[in-house]
Amino acid sequence: MLKVKLYQSGINANKGDFYDRLSQNLYSDQEGFGFELLDDSDDNFIMQFIERVINNQEFELPDGEVSEIETVSYIKVKFGVRFGTKHALYVINPPRSMKYPFEMIRTLFGTSSGLKPVDLDLKKLLDVFDAKYDNVIKSMSLSNIQCDPNTVAKTKIASSKDLNPFYLENYSETPAVIDTVHMVVNGIDTELSRTGRFRVHEANLQTFMLMLDHSFL
Known part of the structure; x- marks a missing residue:
C-alpha cells in the first residue's frame, strides 16, 4: 500500500x-x-x-x-x-x-x-461516506473523549464487524475527535488520519482522492 x-x-x-x-x-x-x-x-x-x-x-x-x-x-x-x-x-x-x-x-x-x-474533519467524512457509499469501519482512534468536566481520554476501538453502529451510538454526537480511521469504502481498503495522511493501494489512489473531493464540496 x-x-x-x-x-x-x-x-x-x-x-x-x-x-x-x-x-x-x-x-x-x-x-x-x-x-x-x-x-x-x-x-x-x-x-x-x-x-x-x-x-x-x-x-x-x-x-x-x-x-x-x-x-x-x-x-x-x-x-x-x-x-x-x-x-x-x-x-x-x-x-x-x-x-x-x-x-x-x-x-x-x-x-x-x-x-x-490538509486537516480533515473525519466525522463529516464518515457521514458522507455512510450516505453515499458502501462503507465498513474496521477500527478507529479517538481523542477528546469527555469523561467528566475535568477529564478527557483517548482510545482505539476495533471489531471484526462494522463499527459504524457503535460509533454512531457512542461517539458521533459527542465532542470526541476521530484521529484515525481504518475502513473499507466501496471495496477500497484505506487508513486515513485527520492530518491528511492515508494508506491505499496504488490502483485505488485516484478514485479515493476523487471520493475525498466530492465529500468536502
Missing part, C-alpha cells in the same frame, strides 16, 4: 504555470537540487524533488595515515499535482519530515497559492 500525504491550495493549480516554474527549477548536477517530471499523462501529473547530499568521512589507516572518502546520496520526494480541485498536492511515501521538501514544492505553486497541509 502507498502512504500518501495530502495538501490543499487556496486556488486551483494551473498546468501552464506549473510547466513554466518547472522549467526554471529542473534538477541539475551543478545545482544539486531541483525537480524532474515523471508522468504527464491524462490522469497523472507526477514529479519528483531531488537533492544531492555529499558527505565526507575520514578513516585512520593502520599505519596512521588518514584517508577521506566522499559519499553521495540523493533525497527524492515523489509527488502528484491535481488541477481543478482544492486538494491540489499529494506526496507519495513522504519522508518523516516534510518541512524542507514542502517548502521547495511550494515554489512551484507560487506564493499566493495558500498551499498547506
